[in-house]
Amino acid sequence: MQPDARLLEGESRPPSAPEERFGNFYRQHYWPVLAFAQRRINNHETARDLASETFRVAWSKFEQAEHLGLAFLYQTCKNLIGNEYRRQLRVAALEVKLQHCPERHASDEHSLQLREAMLGMRDAEREILYLTYWEELSAQQLANVLGCSQEAAWARVSRARKSLKNILRSGVHHA
Structure with missing residues (x-):
């Protein structure tokens, strides 16, 4: 059996290391996840943040995420979008409350x-x-x-x- 050529070229870890697999997973699924978020959130920056957070969660649960693929990512992103909508509602309610305070002296x-x-x-x-x-x-x-x-x-x-x-x-x- 011959050693992997990449190991001989100076790579210190085998090609199946979790970091490399996650890198491939990320490259394969980032754009579909971003598009998923953008269709549901009207702010591009927020959609990018949600896509990034989706992959942060995926990294923390990579074995499950890798196994389920886009299904895991879409469900995670959907949950994060729900959190974002709730956050936006709380901010809007606070703004209304602050702008319409009772009688001021x-x-x-x-x-x-x-x-x-x-x-x-x-x-x-x-x-x-x-x-x-x-x-x-x-x-x-x-x-x-x-x-x-x-x-x-x-x-x-x-x-x-x-x-x-x-x-x-x-x-x-x-x-």
Whole structure:
């Protein structure tokens, strides 16, 4: 039996390594998954994010994903699209709630400015501030929700606070 030529050329792993199989799986199925997401989401960037997240899930469950192929990917993407629609509904409901607050007094002006500035932030930054200040999550809880280390979570909080500060200073708020 002769050794695989690719191993002799310097490759350090056999051609059937999970990483290589997943690379082939990704190349074979990315465009159909992206098209699947784009037909259901009217925002190209969001569709790309959903396709990427679909493959992140597929990597974490690669044995099952590889076996089921597109069926696994389409079901995963469908679930993620449902999550995205629910997220969009929550954001829309929050915007309506913030824009139609009950009777405001002159002393509430700062609160109103803060709410408007928060609506002008990127969704991810706004969510981090809500989790930190409104939901009062601990550093560990925030890291768990974000799927990162505590240090990375606090770095994100810091960036979100800086973004909010810049929006408040600029006076550019959500209309």
